Amino acid sequence: xxxQEQLYHWDELAQQLRVDSIRATxxxxxxxxxxxxxxxxxxxxxxxxxxxxxxxxPDNPNNDxxxxxxxxxxxxxxxxxxxxxxxxxxxxxxxxxLGSRLQGHPTPVLPWVDVATGSLGxxxxxxxxxxLAGKYLDQLPYCVWVLLGDSETSEGSVWEAxxxxxxxxxxxxxxxxxxxxxxxxxxxxxxxxTQAYAARARAFGWQAIEIDGHDLTEIDQAFSTALSINDRPxxxxxxxxxxxxxxxxxxxxxxxxxxxxxxxxKEAIAQLxxxxxxxxxxxxxxxxxxxxATGDPQPxxxxxxxxxxxxxxxxxxxxxxxxxxxxxxxxxVLDAEVxxxxxxxxxxxxxxxxxFEMYIAEQQLIxxxxxxxxxxxxxxxxxxxxxxxxxxDFVRMAAVSRANIKLMGSHAGVSIGEDGPSQMxxxxxxxxxxxWSSTVLYPSDANxxxxxxxxxxxxxxxxxxxxxxxxxxxxxxxxxxxxxxGSKVVRSSQRDRATIIAAGITLHEALKAYExxxxxxxxVRVIDAYSVKPIDVETIRQAAHDTxxxxxxxxxxxxxxxxxxxxxxxxxxxxxxxxYNESQLRLIKLAVxxxxxxxxxxxxxxxxxxxxxxxxxAVKSQVRQPVGV
Numbered sequence: 001x002x003x004q005e006q007l008y009h010w011d012e013l014a015q016q017l018r019v020d021s022i023r024a025t026x027x028x029x030x031x032x033x034x035x036x037x038x039x040x041x042x043x044x045x046x047x048x049x050x051x052x053x054x055x056x057x058p059d060n061p062n063n064d065x066x067x068x069x070x071x072x073x074x075x076x077x078x079x080x081x082x083x084x085x086x087x088x089x090x091x092x093x094x095x096x097x098l099g100s101r102l103q104g105h106p107t108p109v110l111p112w113v114d115v116a117t118g119s120l121g122x123x124x125x126x127x128x129x130x131x132l133a134g135k136y137l138d139q140l141p142y143c144v145w146v147l148l149g150d151s152e153t154s155e156g157s158v159w160e161a162x163x164x165x166x167x168x169x170x171x172x173x174x175x176x177x178x179x180x181x182x183x184x185x186x187x188x189x190x191x192x193x194t195q196a197y198a199a200r201a202r203a204f205g206w207q208a209i210e211i212d213g214h215d216l217t218e219i220d221q222a223f224s225t226a227l228s229i230n231d232r233p234x235x236x237x238x239x240x241x242x243x244x245x246x247x248x249x250x251x252x253x254x255x256x257x258x259x260x261x262x263x264x265x266k267e268a269i270a271q272l273x274x275x276x277x278x279x280x281x282x283x284x285x286x287x288x289x290x291x292x293a294t295g296d297p298q299p300x301x302x303x304x305x306x307x308x309x310x311x312x313x314x315x316x317x318x319x320x321x322x323x324x325x326x327x328x329x330x331x332x333v334l335d336a337e338v339x340x341x342x343x344x345x346x347x348x349x350x351x352x353x354x355x356f357e358m359y360i361a362e363q364q365l366i367x368x369x370x371x372x373x374x375x376x377x378x379x380x381x382x383x384x385x386x387x388x389x390x391x392x393d394f395v396r397m398a399a400v401s402r403a404n405i406k407l408m409g410s411h412a413g414v415s416i417g418e419d420g421p422s423q424m425x426x427x428x429x430x431x432x433x434x435x436w437s438s439t440v441l442y443p444s445d446a447n448x449x450x451x452x453x454x455x456x457x458x459x460x461x462x463x464x465x466x467x468x469x470x471x472x473x474x475x476x477x478x479x480x481x482x483x484x485x486g487s488k489v490v491r492s493s494q495r496d497r498a499t500i501i502a503a504g505i506t507l508h509e510a511l512k513a514y515e516x517x518x519x520x521x522x523x524v525r526v527i528d529a530y531s532v533k534p535i536d537v538e539t540i541r542q543a544a545h546d547t548x549x550x551x552x553x554x555x556x557x558x559x560x561x562x563x564x565x566x567x568x569x570x571x572x573x574x575x576x577x578x579x580y581n582e583s584q585l586r587l588i589k590l591a592v593x594x595x596x597x598x599x600x601x602x603x604x605x606x607x608x609x610x611x612x613x614x615x616x617x618a619v620k621s622q623v624r625q626p627v628g629v
Contacts, residue, residue: 010041010045012273019276021037025095028259038180038213040244041216049283050227052064053112053282055081055084058111063142068147069147069148069149070120070147074102075095087102107400119396121152121154122367124146125161125363125368125394127173128173128364129370130372131170135172137372137375137377140287143172143227150177153177157367160361165204166205166232171230171233175234179240185256192239198235209236211237214244223236242256243255294330294354296329297327300327309474310473313467314410314469315446316446316449317449318347320453321344321380330376332379333382334382336382337359338383342382362388365383366394374403384425385410385425386425395407395432405463412466412557414596414607416470416601417469421597426557428466429532430558430560439461439463439484441532444502447474448528451482455483487530488528490511497548497623499527500513501552502528504556507528509611514526517619522623524547525543527539527543532563537570550623551585552615552622554591554618555590556608564591588621593608
């Protein structure tokens with residue numbers, strides 16, 4: 001078709017996208033039609049000419065990827081799916097209804113949605129991860145397109161993404177900023193100052209193209225130019241109008257997140273030229289290549305450590321990653337400029353092509369992991385546990401995305417010593433336990449750590465491993481197994497009068513306490529609850545039964561939400577067949593209650609009352625107390 005026919009076709013499709021966004025949100029009674037309408041021209045050109053995507057085969061490795069970072073514009077995305085023939089009009093009208101795949105913000109319940117969006121500032125950082133996979137791992141020529149809203153560029157995570165994308169020269173990444181000027185409560189910080197957006201992007205090393213986002217010819221030229229750039233990422237900064245095409249909402253404040261009532265809907269659709277039901281044939285990728293091979297898998301041979309040696313669990317994590325990298329060529333590692341402390345530097349030396357340095361940008365660290373798993377890689381992302389909290393919203397949204405990522409937080413708890421409370425991560429177990437369908441692991445020795453890392457790789461969902469800074473004694477043989485969801489009864493007898501439950505650093509304090517109590521003829525059971533979530537319900541309930549409800553839980557963590565909370569949850573579970581009278585439960589939680597300071601690990605464990613001295617005192621208070629008091 002000639003250029004005039006092409007322009008007409010694009011304009012008709014854009015108007016259909018606007019009309020369908022209005023129709024769907026009016027039926028739903030909620031949603032964001034005006035935010036969808038501003039980007040309709042941009043998406044009409046992208047969908048008709050530039051996107052290479054096989055909707056019948058969303059797992060085709062050659063497909064372009066499209067991420068709607070401004071997830072509240074979901075009606076526009078769903079209207080695009082209708083135009084592509086992926087959904088029908090009836091499903092489009094099910095927007096936001098219970099049981100519909102078309103949720104208020106996109107999620108991967110739809111096969112064409114790679115990641116959930118809606119928490120602003122996440123789409124571009126995740127796009128960086130997908131683009132890293134495309135350029136460096138898959139080595140396939142697909143493009144990653146990301147549509148952002150202008151308001152979300154205030155998020156620091158967006159500029160972390162701009163920086164990392166430039167650092168890795170991701171010329172396969174094309175960002176589109178829909179500069180419609182109006183945010184939720186009024187004008188955005190920069191309004192229509194597209195020059196300011198462009199200057200910022202260029203300062204980060206990007207190609208920046210400013211256009212009128214409603215001029216179809218300019219859009220076409222910008223997309224074509226973006227695809228021709230081969231030495232840097234590109235951002236297209238499109239000046240648009242919110243509510244474009246409908247006189248009584250166009251470029252007017254107060255319409256964010258508001259829908260048109262039926263009478264207004266009819267007038268708006270009339271202004272846009274009426275309903276259309278255009279179905280287009282989206283171009284499929286011309287290439288049908290497979291991702292580049294990253295090596296031949298070898299049998300998994302995890303590192304082993306001699307009993308009695310002193311090895312930090314973070315050291316064992318790094319060693320195990322190297323072994324895992326040999327066994328599974330789709331394992332990738334990321335770090336936040338602490339690889340000499342997390343020991344991921346060893347993986348870097350062994351498999352440099354599968355290591356990505358995110359520097360001190362924890363939001364981008366987690367986002368890149370989410371993006372890499374989109375392409376079926378198994379990312380392990382590591383940092384100090386305290387600093388993973390900076391990226392917690394990305395973890396939360398990763399769960400909504402049903403993402404499979406592995407996170408390791410080192411240097412946790414007061415046992416790190418002199419660095420002080422800013423570094424101690426006394427909240428991490430609670431935070432990660434609260435994530436939907438997560439797994440939380442806290443090993444106490446090197447052999448246990450290696451075995452758990454080996455299992456993390458094939459574990460679905462968000463998997464978090466907490467490691468210790470200090471070297472701790474190896475107490476388990478290399479032939480022992482540590483299934484996720486299990487625990488280890490480290491000490492027990494028929495005469496146990498109390499049970500000590502610990503994990504990580506405090507397990508070693510519990511073993512010291514055991515020896516001291518034994519010398520006073522007080523026998524106790526010691527349980528290593530290395531799997532904090534899921535926790536070993538049966539073993540803990542049985543121990544409570546056997547030791548008449550006397551439980552002491554000790555953890556290097558605040559008292560809220562950590563191991564102690566996980567143990568208490570055991571006694572609200574209805575999934576266990578073990579019989580135990582909860583009214584007899586006498587549980588003492590030893591945790592960090594006061595703000596710590598600098599000091600040696602031994603001093604800080606003692607000051608926090610989570611060392612062997614405190615455990616001995618707690619057990620004695622229980623065994624001296626008559627049952628039922």
